Amino acid sequence: MPAPALTAEEIGELLHKVFPQAFYPGCGLTLERVDYGDVRVRREFHENHLRPGGTISGPTMMELADFTMYVAVFSAIGRQPLAVTTNLNINFLRKPAQAALIADARLMKVGKRLAVGEVTIYSEGSEEPVAHVTSTYSIP
Amino acid sequence: MPAPALTAEEIGELLHKVFPQAFYPGCGLTLERVDYGDVRVRREFHENHLRPGGTISGPTMMELADFTMYVAVFSAIGRQPLAVTTNLNINFLRKPAQAALIADARLMKVGKRLAVGEVTIYSEGSEEPVAHVTSTYSIP
Amino acid sequence: MPAPALTAEEIGELLHKVFPQAFYPGCGLTLERVDYGDVRVRREFHENHLRPGGTISGPTMMELADFTMYVAVFSAIGRQPLAVTTNLNINFLRKPAQAALIADARLMKVGKRLAVGEVTIYSEGSEEPVAHVTSTYSIP
């Protein structure tokens, strides 16, 4: 596996600069691991994420998956903040616990025009995934 | 087409009661039309929705699509706040304007266990869709 | 709506020339309508399409949807037989009858690099769709 194009720290700085409403101190997101096309992001639990039934809402998980793919794209192709999602497909598998979410993204293809990856989301401390995502980014 | 199971006003009250963090006065969402399995929701533009490139972020559109499907499910099967998304697939088609978003949801199937629908999202004032979603809800 | 880039007859000739194992006299597929980015294909019923339960198999419908999108792409961008599917998402909605299938495809976006469309499949003589597809083609 090649080295990542950017380190976790570099990606964090880039995100804070270009997308400050999504990534800022105290936003609850941590880049826990950044390898080439293979990253982990942790989202702290917050009561605002709950939906009826006492479970974490779907949009909270979709946002986390999209963010984690964005980080994975940077890890493979470097500073391309204008990369945009063209497709995202999510299957919700289990009711998440009222706990932090862990998202593992892995790119399956890094082409000139498109990057395709999958993201698996877990409740922290559990081994059964709560959601699985595949997503395509278009590279400018 | 049958009459909707609930009116827009009734759905608004239900949402505010069971999901107050998503639907409250000033949240920027309006239920513009509620027919049976066929609804329109408007989301006001807010600068917080922007992402790099000056366009509305993907998660903003995914959240709107999921919310609009939830309203469509209520319009067909009534008070079932524990209905949950099992699958959502979104294609991003065009860069949205810095304007309100209009989401039209239409159920294609209302079964005993699953409801399947599609949502088309527009920038207000434009006829070309900015995103298209299909989604499945599981009915408890 | 602009005129189609190719007529039904021209697309039929192109398909028979470049993809003879999919489209040949007696193959059971008919291009019933070709407008710009908006086409209808009919597939005759054949017992080989049945699966357990006496219903038409999923792959039969996926193949028809993919073929119909291919025709829709030709209707919009002309002779590009090397256009290839990059994503296809199908929801199966109802058990099809033992009857011909009708597939209506409609492009939602025709870009320089990608075309995105949806396909709705019906059992002939019924108004309720049996399957709904969204798909993306990459344009060479």
Place this chain on the structure above:
Amino acid sequence: MPAPALTAEEIGELLHKVFPQAFYPGCGLTLERVDYGDVRVRREFHENHLRPGGTISGPTMMELADFTMYVAVFSAIGRQPLAVTTNLNINFLRKPAQAALIADARLMKVGKRLAVGEVTIYSEGSEEPVAHVTSTYSIP
């Protein structure tokens, strides 16, 4: 991991009995491995699978993915031939070689009503996937 509900041989016999047009001696499909919710199917190369560009057609891969998921469902829940696909999402990643296809399916959830899995397809002898699928089966 629990033992599989059925062995490869038992699943082969079941398939041949209930779905003889899909699985019969000489059909080109081999059940190479059957563990619980984790199976491998091999499809022999055949010239009929080619599409313009000299590559294996999308429907060939979709059919293989759907078949492999069907086998995976049997491996987890036993003789349920009326299990049906409700959703299938495929991303085509690379041009397949003119070689056999290997499909690895893995169930991510086995519920009472739904089973959800992913399928990764390779050209035999290559480590880079040519397609990735997620799919949901409804259990009767």
